[in-house]
Amino acid sequence: MLNRRFVLMGLALLSGRGALAALPAPSGKKVLSITGRIGAPNQGTNAVFDMAMLESLGLVTLRTTTPWFTGEVVFEGVPMTTLMDAIGASGEKLMVFALNDYTTEIPMADFAKYKPILAVKRDGRYMPVSDKGPLFIVYPFDSSAELKSQKFYSRSAWQIARMEVV
Amino acid sequence: MQTAARLWKWLLIVAVVLLACAAVYVSYELYRHQRILETSIRYNVAWSVSQSVTEFLRLQQVIYQAALDGEDSEASLRFDICVNRVSLLRAGEVARFVSSDPVLTGVVDRFEQRLRQIEPLIETIADPKNARQALDILEPGTADLIRLSAASNVYSAGLAAEGQADLIEMHWLFTTFVGVLIVLGVILIIVLVRRMTELGSTKHRLEESAQELRLALVQADAAGKAKARFLATMSHEVRTPMNAVLGLAGALLDEQLPPRQREVVETIRTSGDNLLRILNDILDFSKLDADCMTLEDAPFSPAALTREAVSLLAPRAAMKNLTVSADADADVAPMLMGDAGRIRQILLNLISNAVKFTEIGHVSVKLRQIERAGGTTGENATIEWIVRDTGIGIPQDRIGGLFGEFMQADATISQRYGGTGLGLAISKRLVLQMKGAIWVESNPGEGAVFRVRLTLPVADPPPVVVADGRDATRQFQEALSVMGRPLRILFAEDNPTNQFVIRQLLKGFAVNLDMVADGTEAVESASSFLYDLICMDMRMPDLDGPGAARAIRAMGGRLAKIPIIAITANAFPEDVKTCLDSGMNHFVAKPVNRDTLLLAILDVLDMSRVNEPVPINQPIPVDTGNTSPMVDPDAFAELLEALGEDGIGEMLTVFVAEMERRLAFLAVGTDDRELLIREIHSTKGAAGTIGAARLCELAAAIELRLKAGETWRPDDRTTLADAFHAYIGDPLVSPHMSAPVS
Numbered sequence A: 001m002l003n004r005r006f007v008l009m010g011l012a013l014l015s016g017r018g019a020l021a022a023l024p025a026p027s028g029k030k031v032l033s034i035t036g037r038i039g040a041p042n043q044g045t046n047a048v049f050d051m052a053m054l055e056s057l058g059l060v061t062l063r064t065t066t067p068w069f070t071g072e073v074v075f076e077g078v079p080m081t082t083l084m085d086a087i088g089a090s091g092e093k094l095m096v097f098a099l100n101d102y103t104t105e106i107p108m109a110d111f112a113k114y115k116p117i118l119a120v121k122r123d124g125r126y127m128p129v130s131d132k133g134p135l136f137i138v139y140p141f142d143s144s145a146e147l148k149s150q151k152f153y154s155r156s157a158w159q160i161a162r163m164e165v166v
Numbered sequence B: 001m002q003t004a005a006r007l008w009k010w011l012l013i014v015a016v017v018l019l020a021c022a023a024v025y026v027s028y029e030l031y032r033h034q035r036i037l038e039t040s041i042r043y044n045v046a047w048s049v050s051q052s053v054t055e056f057l058r059l060q061q062v063i064y065q066a067a068l069d070g071e072d073s074e075a076s077l078r079f080d081i082c083v084n085r086v087s088l089l090r091a092g093e094v095a096r097f098v099s100s101d102p103v104l105t106g107v108v109d110r111f112e113q114r115l116r117q118i119e120p121l122i123e124t125i126a127d128p129k130n131a132r133q134a135l136d137i138l139e140p141g142t143a144d145l146i147r148l149s150a151a152s153n154v155y156s157a158g159l160a161a162e163g164q165a166d167l168i169e170m171h172w173l174f175t176t177f178v179g180v181l182i183v184l185g186v187i188l189i190i191v192l193v194r195r196m197t198e199l200g201s202t203k204h205r206l207e208e209s210a211q212e213l214r215l216a217l218v219q220a221d222a223a224g225k226a227k228a229r230f231l232a233t234m235s236h237e238v239r240t241p242m243n244a245v246l247g248l249a250g251a252l253l254d255e256q257l258p259p260r261q262r263e264v265v266e267t268i269r270t271s272g273d274n275l276l277r278i279l280n281d282i283l284d285f286s287k288l289d290a291d292c293m294t295l296e297d298a299p300f301s302p303a304a305l306t307r308e309a310v311s312l313l314a315p316r317a318a319m320k321n322l323t324v325s326a327d328a329d330a331d332v333a334p335m336l337m338g339d340a341g342r343i344r345q346i347l348l349n350l351i352s353n354a355v356k357f358t359e360i361g362h363v364s365v366k367l368r369q370i371e372r373a374g375g376t377t378g379e380n381a382t383i384e385w386i387v388r389d390t391g392i393g394i395p396q397d398r399i400g401g402l403f404g405e406f407m408q409a410d411a412t413i414s415q416r417y418g419g420t421g422l423g424l425a426i427s428k429r430l431v432l433q434m435k436g437a438i439w440v441e442s443n444p445g446e447g448a449v450f451r452v453r454l455t456l457p458v459a460d461p462p463p464v465v466v467a468d469g470r471d472a473t474r475q476f477q478e479a480l481s482v483m484g485r486p487l488r489i490l491f492a493e494d495n496p497t498n499q500f501v502i503r504q505l506l507k508g509f510a511v512n513l514d515m516v517a518d519g520t521e522a523v524e525s526a527s528s529f530l531y532d533l534i535c536m537d538m539r540m541p542d543l544d545g546p547g548a549a550r551a552i553r554a555m556g557g558r559l560a561k562i563p564i565i566a567i568t569a570n571a572f573p574e575d576v577k578t579c580l581d582s583g584m585n586h587f588v589a590k591p592v593n594r595d596t597l598l599l600a601i602l603d604v605l606d607m608s609r610v611n612e613p614v615p616i617n618q619p620i621p622v623d624t625g626n627t628s629p630m631v632d633p634d635a636f637a638e639l640l641e642a643l644g645e646d647g648i649g650e651m652l653t654v655f656v657a658e659m660e661r662r663l664a665f666l667a668v669g670t671d672d673r674e675l676l677i678r679e680i681h682s683t684k685g686a687a688g689t690i691g692a693a694r695l696c697e698l699a700a701a702i703e704l705r706l707k708a709g710e711t712w713r714p715d716d717r718t719t720l721a722d723a724f725h726a727y728i729g730d731p732l733v734s735p736h737m738s739a740p741v742s
Helices: A002-014 A051-056 A080-087 A109-114 A150-155 B002-039 B045-069 B075-089 B092-099 B102-122 B128-138 B140-254 B259-289 B302-319 B340-356 B411-417 B423-433 B472-483 B496-506 B519-528 B545-554 B573-581 B594-608 B633-668 B673-690 B693-707 B714-729
Strands: A030-036 A047-050 A060-065 A072-079 A093-098 A103-107 A117-122 A136-138 A160-165 B298-300 B323-328 B336-338 B362-375 B378-389 B437-442 B448-457 B487-492 B511-516 B533-537 B564-568 B586-589
Touching: A030 A051, A047 A051, A051 A117, A060 A117, A072 A080, A072 A136, A080 A109, A080 A117, A103 A109, A103 A150, B002 B140, B045 B075, B045 B092, B045 B102, B045 B128, B045 B140, B075 B092, B075 B102, B092 B102, B092 B140, B102 B128, B102 B140, B128 B140, B140 B259, B140 B496, B259 B423, B298 B302, B298 B340, B302 B323, B302 B340, B302 B362, B336 B340, B336 B448, B340 B362, B340 B378, B340 B423, B340 B448, B423 B437, B423 B448, B472 B594, B487 B496, B487 B519, B496 B511, B496 B594, B511 B519, B511 B673, B519 B533, B519 B545, B533 B545, B533 B594, B545 B564, B545 B573, B564 B573, B564 B594, B573 B586, B586 B594, B633 B673, B633 B714, B673 B693, B673 B714, B693 B714
Parallel strands: A030 A160, B323 B362, B487 B511, B487 B533, B533 B564, B564 B586
Antiparallel strands: A030 A047, A060 A072, A072 A117, A093 A103, A093 A160, A117 A136, B298 B336, B362 B378, B378 B448, B437 B448
16 A cells, blocks of 8 residues: 555656656666657667666556565566656557567556556566566556456566567 | 235245345355455466477577577577576466476476576587587476476366356356346236236226215215205194194183183193194104204303203193202303203203103202313313102113113003103204213112213303293283384284284284285385384295395385394204394294294394384374265266166176175184285275265275274274165165165
8 A cells, every 4th residue: 555655656756757858878788679659769769778767767666466476576667657758659559579579569548547667676676587577567466456367467578678659 | 816915915025035135145146256356366377388388499499509500699588588487487376387286396397407407508508519418408308398388278278167167157146046037027027917907906996886986975965955855844844734723722722712612622732732742853853863953053051041941841840749950050151052952952851751750759950060171172061961850760671772763661651651752862862963971870660860961162151141931921011011002013924824823822912913925015014114023934935034034124224123033834943044144133933832922022122122112103093984975976976877777786786795795704803904904995995986985985094094003993894884784775876786785
């Protein structure tokens, strides 16, 4: 409960900030590349992020159970709405591609409605590829019975490397 | 029908209860299912395992490529992804699947071991030797993982089957529920349809009954009205001739009669009185039976009423040497509202019974007050009359039926004491109609105690004069002597016999009585002469009493206030009201006896104060008529010339016949002033025509005198007869007479 309030507060504070600030160029190792209908590219027509850039958007905490871990897990990450605002996304949906070629499709409306995050840490640690890293879209599954379904489990992609706004 | 309806009702209740239970159960099942769905995370295990197989194969492919080309494109990434798969197989839903079978756990363990074995080789996998070594380690694991994949498929299928079974269970639950719902709905519809059909037919039956009742009511109402009309007619038709019989008997008794005849006439009167009483009883009873009895509501004094009732029967008791006492407690309300006449009737009945059945001893009447309390509509007093006698008493087994119709304590009683046996029945019904009680306590030989208890509204005590036992004849004569002249009465009565009776009743008093036969004449006469009062029959041809009274009142002036007394056989309270409404002042019920009539006249005279001297408008000619010749020669000559010898003879014959008839009539005498005046008027006219100057003059004088209110004197006839005989004996006339005068 407390966490959720914190999440909401973080969202309230950070929303709009990404849209105002121009995206800097990545200086570290690239972890995420977003293509498609975006308004603030920083490398050609793409928006490219290193881990520090993602973290600078502001991290929130999400505590939830999942089908893939036993018991509750604490994730830290960027709210998907913040990320979409930061890149000036103007599409209907987001195609997500994982390192293992897993592909999933998330309606943009999901982000405001269910408030999923792009997690960078699990239980306080960065996630390696061998442990669903480096990026992992996590829905707050415990907040609604609706989310505990195959539909949202399939949208929760891990080992994310690339996204496309369409 | 009743049982079936109850059955359906219960069926309906059971159905509704079942429905409610089913709904609750289904709701619970739905809730439970949702909880299960919420808590159990049905992750696709088969998909996860197949992903692991895929990644394992892709890792082998990358390493195989490295072994062939000596190039490392992405071995490190694929290795990490595979390691990730291992952790996935050890967590969440998949872990549950894996740990369900030790064989599967072994597969995952070996998968992890193989990855750990090749981990040092991944950095240098571009070296084909290392790559081949890694492949050697990995390859045997493929079959292992495929087995895991197959098992996961079975596991997922099992889960799906479980979910399916759940769904089927829910499906059946719902099907059952819907089935129950349909059955209940059908039952409900059947019940409703049945009820509506029943209601429809009931409504129809009720409507039919209502129609029948309405018809019956209309018929009963018509019958009731016919009965009431018949009663009214009976009342009139029976009382009118009885009135005549009793009145004439009374008049006869006023005459000097030989003892034997007096005895006969007295018997006639007594029998007539009894007959009238019986008729009244039957009439009362019929009226009570037909609910036609209307009770009056007027102030009266219960104490005075008691004394009056006792004093009325005191003479009868005195004849049997019985003492009668009346005693009213001082605290009894002085004035009450009620029908004094009917209460008197009850008391008279009880007292006369007491007198009738008591040979030695006394009869006492006591009036006491039981309670006096204020109510919402005013103060009420409960009073009780106790009529006690020392008579023969009543056997216990007869008391019950004593107040029944035509009931007497003993069949022999009627032979010994007479009576209709309706008295107590009437009394009881009257008391009941007054919402009171009447009862009796008695033992044979110990006398009887009758009690009447009534609760009546307390009236303001106005100074109401209760009729007392005053000597009507003496008072009337006193009043007349105070007046100093004859009382002028106009009497409207259509029945000749009744006219005669009235004349007889007023005979011997200083009364000038003018009799007319209908209302129109009454109105005319009232306007042409100065009368002191008018008596009027209710029912007359042409214009009835109330109609005539209204017409007289409408003429205004003196006639607006002239006392009018209604006289009728219609003794219904409604009739009294009609009379009073039409402007009449008093009411005398038939049969009229002298006292009643005189008291009524006294009452209205008091009321209008006509005993003050009334100026006489025109001088009454004393005795004229000796001035004219017996025959007017000129007139007779003219007549002779006009008619001729034959004509005059014929005319004289007619005149003689008429005069003889008239003189015979006058010899008998009449108190019908109008008739008398008409006769005298005719005499005057005929005499004038035929030239009998003296006769004409005499008749004119008498007519004038009569019209001025003077009385007919027996010598008037002699005067007229003498003049007539002198005329026909006159030398001028007698030669023309065709027949000798008898």
